[in-house]
Amino acid sequence: MAFSSSLWSSLIVPNPNRTTISPRFSHKPHKLPLSPAFSIPPLSTATAADVSGAIDGTTVAVVSGGFVAALAAVLSLTDPERRRQMQAEEVGGGDKEVVREYFNNSGFQRWKKIYGETDEVNRVQRDIRLGHSKTVESTLSMLKDEGSLQGVTVCDAGCGTGSLSIPLAKEGAVVFASDISAAMVAEAEKQAKEQLVASENGSTPVLPKFVVKDLESLDGKYDTVVCLDVLIHYPQSKADGMIGHLASLANNRLILSFAPKTFYYDILKRIGELFPGPSKATRAYLHSEADVERALKKVGWTIRKKGLITTQFYFARLIEAVPM
Numbered sequence: 001m002a003f004s005s006s007l008w009s010s011l012i013v014p015n016p017n018r019t020t021i022s023p024r025f026s027h028k029p030h031k032l033p034l035s036p037a038f039s040i041p042p043l044s045t046a047t048a049a050d051v052s053g054a055i056d057g058t059t060v061a062v063v064s065g066g067f068v069a070a071l072a073a074v075l076s077l078t079d080p081e082r083r084r085q086m087q088a089e090e091v092g093g094g095d096k097e098v099v100r101e102y103f104n105n106s107g108f109q110r111w112k113k114i115y116g117e118t119d120e121v122n123r124v125q126r127d128i129r130l131g132h133s134k135t136v137e138s139t140l141s142m143l144k145d146e147g148s149l150q151g152v153t154v155c156d157a158g159c160g161t162g163s164l165s166i167p168l169a170k171e172g173a174v175v176f177a178s179d180i181s182a183a184m185v186a187e188a189e190k191q192a193k194e195q196l197v198a199s200e201n202g203s204t205p206v207l208p209k210f211v212v213k214d215l216e217s218l219d220g221k222y223d224t225v226v227c228l229d230v231l232i233h234y235p236q237s238k239a240d241g242m243i244g245h246l247a248s249l250a251n252n253r254l255i256l257s258f259a260p261k262t263f264y265y266d267i268l269k270r271i272g273e274l275f276p277g278p279s280k281a282t283r284a285y286l287h288s289e290a291d292v293e294r295a296l297k298k299v300g301w302t303i304r305k306k307g308l309i310t311t312q313f314y315f316a317r318l319i320e321a322v323p324m
Helices: 048-052 065-075 080-091 095-104 106-115 123-144 165-170 182-195 236-249 263-272 289-298
Strands: 153-157 174-179 209-212 222-227 250-258 301-310 315-323
Touching: 095 106, 095 182, 106 123, 106 182, 123 165, 123 222, 123 250, 123 301, 123 315, 153 165, 165 174, 165 182, 174 182, 182 209, 222 236, 236 250, 236 289, 250 289, 289 301, 289 315
Parallel strands: 153 174, 153 222, 174 209, 222 250
Antiparallel strands: 250 315, 301 315
């Protein structure tokens, strides 16, 4: 997990012409086992109540292609950067301080519900939960593709409430998990103690080591480093260095997910910035696969597996990189 998901602020407009899309995973030389349930059903109409409870800086805009084209020119006249500056000034810092403040307060309450199992979520939030869970499932498939995780050391960078760390521990991995939010880390520890109990054969999984740290402060060496849905908080100028830093912590594999930057998704994000919603939110940065691949190659790594995970309100590119 991350301090956030790969989603954006939202204006939600039903698109009756939306077609289904299936995510694509490709790599060589192994085949990544995936659930066939990754296709997107046609977009259904979301009620105003559904949307109002979900809108913040991490909910995606869904609009028709024609509407996107019509609004594209208007976007150049807006100034979402001013709103972002005001958020930063309120907490006395930049992006990192905004993220820490958000996910220790209102953002924690919102995303605790989304990542949890409570029924107190609306249709949009439930869809985001589904998208995130698919990212976690696909990550576990990547990790188990080469054998047992027993004794494998894994750094879960941006662990949130433990949605990946806990399943990894159940598989026998030795997990070091961190998050910038103390509230998220406390919840992850609580969930881990409740879920990681002795099995029928009497063995008890080793609890992950949870710490409050930002990505820049991470150190050590691990067999695998995983960072899901966190790069959305880093502009490309800083993401390059962060990708290099995460790669320096990994001996064998680095798994990343990020909000993909395409013309269409970029327009959706910018439209969403016109409608910031009732709650304070964080900045959202999209990244092209080419930029991520270039950053990896700069430090001697290459992409081996990749895929696109999509639901109606969640979009994430998932990659596995290995040393060249």
